[in-house]
Amino acid sequence: MIKHIVMWKVKGSTPEERSEGVRRIQAAFNGLVGVIPGLMALEVGPDVSHIEYACDVVLYTEFESREALDSYATHPDHLRIKRELADVRIARHQVDYVID
Numbered sequence: 001m002i003k004h005i006v007m008w009k010v011k012g013s014t015p016e017e018r019s020e021g022v023r024r025i026q027a028a029f030n031g032l033v034g035v036i037p038g039l040m041a042l043e044v045g046p047d048v049s050h051i052e053y054a055c056d057v058v059l060y061t062e063f064e065s066r067e068a069l070d071s072y073a074t075h076p077d078h079l080r081i082k083r084e085l086a087d088v089r090i091a092r093h094q095v096d097y098v099i100d
Contacts, residue, residue, distance in 0.1 A: 001040070001099045002063045004072075007055035009091040021088040022046045022057045028081045029059055035077055038068025055093065069096065 010021030026044045033042050041062040047054045063069040072078055 002066050002069050003095075003097055003099060004059075004061045004063060004069055005095045006059040007093045008057050008089045010056045010088050011090050018056055019046075024088055025057050025059070025085060028085060032077060032081070036068075036072050036075055038064040039072060040064060055091070066098070 008025065010018050010025070012018035012021055026046070029042065029044045032039065039061060041060070043060040044057065045060070046057050061072075063072065
């Protein structure tokens with residue numbers, strides 16, 4: 001199994017604007033549940049720490065294999081989401097790691 005974690009800082013000069021960006025991210029990725037082959041788990045969570053250096057939202061996913069993650073990366077629904085959310089983020093961080 002491989003875990004794929006992505007964290008974003010979202011655009012916005014007010015808490016309301018940033019909350020709207022987080023909401024858009026949540027809605028978009030939650031729509032992938034049951035759509036992507038090999039996607040075993042998906043969670044999207046907004047930050048509750050409100051620490052200045054924290055990201056605003058995290059995507060946590062589990063895939064059956066590296067091949068399933070690679071397929072997700074080029075899946076049309078994932079690519080559509082990337083296009084739709086391109087204007088939401090100001091920073092993106094990612095970690096992928098394997099669990100035996």
